[in-house]
Amino acid sequence: xxxxxxxxxxxxxxxxxxxxLSMLKSDPPxxxxxxxxxxxxxxxxxxxxxxxxxxxxxxxxxxVHEDFMVKHELTNQTGTMTLPIILKDYELKSxxxxxxxxxxxxxxxxxxxxxxxxxxxxxxxxxxEDSTRLKLPIGEFSYHFDNAWGSTLDYTLSTPIKxxxxxxxxxxxxxxxxxxxxxxxxxxxxxxxxxxTILPNMDYLSETNKSIHPLMDLNTLLKRPFNAKNPSVSPKxxxxxxxxxxxxxxxxxxxxxxxxxxxxxxxxxxxxxxxKRLLIDDFPYARTHMKTYEGVMKDGVLE
Amino acid sequence: MILILMVxxxxxxxxxxxxxxxxxxxxxxxxxxxxxEDYSETDYELxxxxxxxxxxxxxxxxxxxxxxxxxxxxxxxxxxxxxxxSAIEKDYTFKSKTTNATQLSASGSIGIEAKGPxxxxxxxxxxxxxxxxxxxxxxxxxxxIEISIDIDPMTELKIEVYGEGKVTNxxxxxxxxxxxxxxxxxxxxxxxxxxxxxxxxxIEE
Numbered sequence: 001x002x003x004x005x006x007x008x009x010x011x012x013x014x015x016x017x018x019x020x021l022s023m024l025k026s027d028p029p030x031x032x033x034x035x036x037x038x039x040x041x042x043x044x045x046x047x048x049x050x051x052x053x054x055x056x057x058x059x060x061x062x063x064v065h066e067d068f069m070v071k072h073e074l075t076n077q078t079g080t081m082t083l084p085i086i087l088k089d090y091e092l093k094s095x096x097x098x099x100x101x102x103x104x105x106x107x108x109x110x111x112x113x114x115x116x117x118x119x120x121x122x123x124x125x126x127x128x129e130d131s132t133r134l135k136l137p138i139g140e141f142s143y144h145f146d147n148a149w150g151s152t153l154d155y156t157l158s159t160p161i162k163x164x165x166x167x168x169x170x171x172x173x174x175x176x177x178x179x180x181x182x183x184x185x186x187x188x189x190x191x192x193x194x195x196x197t198i199l200p201n202m203d204y205l206s207e208t209n210k211s212i213h214p215l216m217d218l219n220t221l222l223k224r225p226f227n228a229k230n231p232s233v234s235p236k237x238x239x240x241x242x243x244x245x246x247x248x249x250x251x252x253x254x255x256x257x258x259x260x261x262x263x264x265x266x267x268x269x270x271x272x273x274x275x276k277r278l279l280i281d282d283f284p285y286a287r288t289h290m291k292t293y294e295g296v297m298k299d300g301v302l303e
Numbered sequence: 304m305i306l307i308l309m310v311x312x313x314x315x316x317x318x319x320x321x322x323x324x325x326x327x328x329x330x331x332x333x334x335x336x337x338x339x340e341d342y343s344e345t346d347y348e349l350x351x352x353x354x355x356x357x358x359x360x361x362x363x364x365x366x367x368x369x370x371x372x373x374x375x376x377x378x379x380x381x382x383x384x385x386x387x388x389s390a391i392e393k394d395y396t397f398k399s400k401t402t403n404a405t406q407l408s409a410s411g412s413i414g415i416e417a418k419g420p421x422x423x424x425x426x427x428x429x430x431x432x433x434x435x436x437x438x439x440x441x442x443x444x445x446x447x448i449e450i451s452i453d454i455d456p457m458t459e460l461k462i463e464v465y466g467e468g469k470v471t472n473x474x475x476x477x478x479x480x481x482x483x484x485x486x487x488x489x490x491x492x493x494x495x496x497x498x499x500x501x502x503x504x505x506i507e508e
Contacts, residue, residue, distance in 0.1 A: 287497045
């Protein structure tokens with residue numbers, strides 16, 4: 001009798017274990033939504049859009065579906081700054097059974113004459129029908145509107161220099177060809193992407209007479225090695241005689257590990273001791289995330 | 304009179320399926336590497352020797368290049384041309400859209416089919432090759448960028464497109480009842496990055 005009871009007990013225990021395991025297996029993993037950290041520096045023109053790409057670990061959650069989303073905003077960490085945005089385009093694709101890619105294309109819901117706006121770190125906030133809110137860190141967001149076009153300096157070339165700092169392909173520097181139409185000498189005094197974390201390093205400003213393209217090696221163009229974390233300690237200035245042209249290259253110092261593909265370039269200069277600016281409007285200089293999501297990824301939080 | 308010739312007021316920075324064969328330059332780091340279209344008869348003969356053994360049913364394949372890095376330059380896009388006597392300042396709309404990152408090509412009797420934007424090799428070759436998952440990778444996204452541009456008289460604005468990719472290619476033979484019914488070369492070109500360079504140049508008279 002005893003061996004029979006033991007056999008039944010063992011069978012029951014085995015069946016219970018199997019049932020528990022199968023229940024454990026059928027539990028879906030917690031929803032995870034994340035996005036690469038990017039600089040989005042926009043010199044605003046009416047109607048312009050920007051894109052946020054989100055990777056989720058499932059397609060089978062209400063929170064990845066457009067129909068369940070009711071409100072979209074850009075905010076700072078504490079939610080004290082908000083920028084209204086309008087979802088213009090949405091796409092959900094399944095990469096495989098364990099991941100889905102969501103592409104969210106937004107338009108700024110503000111007048112093109114609004115004040116400048118800067119958030120770092122910036123969060124994409126999505127409110128859902130059940131009042132749950134997704135707070136997703138997206139990187140640095142900078143928005144400007146102005147008409148400060150330089151009238152005595154124009155650009156003839158604007159080319160990014162590609163590179164990789166170990167967290168995916170990015171842009172490591174930029175080369176600009178400039179042409180003076182001033183009757184006075186011009187002195188370039190500063191270059192900016194209107195970012196506080198990706199800073200053109202004026203110490204390494206180098207003139208070149210080479211034919212430049214984006215796949216050239218940055219260190220060769222600068223004629224010395226450059227580390228992305230090098231801070232600027234003794235910025236160089238560049239002078240142009242009346243009517244003169246030149247091409248220069250400048251590397252970017254990265255304070256954070258951000259990706260960047262689209263940015264404006266602001267060149268500050270002195271023309272007969274008067275401060276002026278040349279602004280090259282923001283342009284998408286690269287597409288580097290075409291096949292996989294690369295770069296430093298951060299997770300969003302559902303609150 | 305101001306004569307302004309706007310060649311394109313709106314331009315798409317698109318990547319089309321199989322367009323890599325139209326690129327101006329495709330450069331490997333080693334001169335001994337070739338795209339499928341540059342394979343010589345000897346290249347084919349040597350590659351076919353690797354898959355000489357017959358089989359009852361299915362494909363025999365040989366990979367010549369496996370995910371070899373490549374750089375490329377696409378045809379220069381001329382966006383705005385100002386043949387007038389005064390400068391123009393205008394907002395232009397660029398639609399940046401990527402429709403397919405992986406492009407295929409084939410030679411001989413190997414064929415390609417397309418279901419929407421996704422391409423695959425015909426007759427089951429696709430599933431025989433290791434990159435079959437990659438070849439189905441497809442992204443589609445669109446970004447609208449408004450850009451303000453000043454163009455001096457007798458000046459044109461061009462955009463040059465450079466990029467990097469990976470090439471996998473080789474040959475294959477299809478057997479049916481030990482009989483070779485199809486053979487040829489196959490190639491997968493995957494674009495991994497694309498960079499845009501803006502240039503303003505004087506129009507030569």
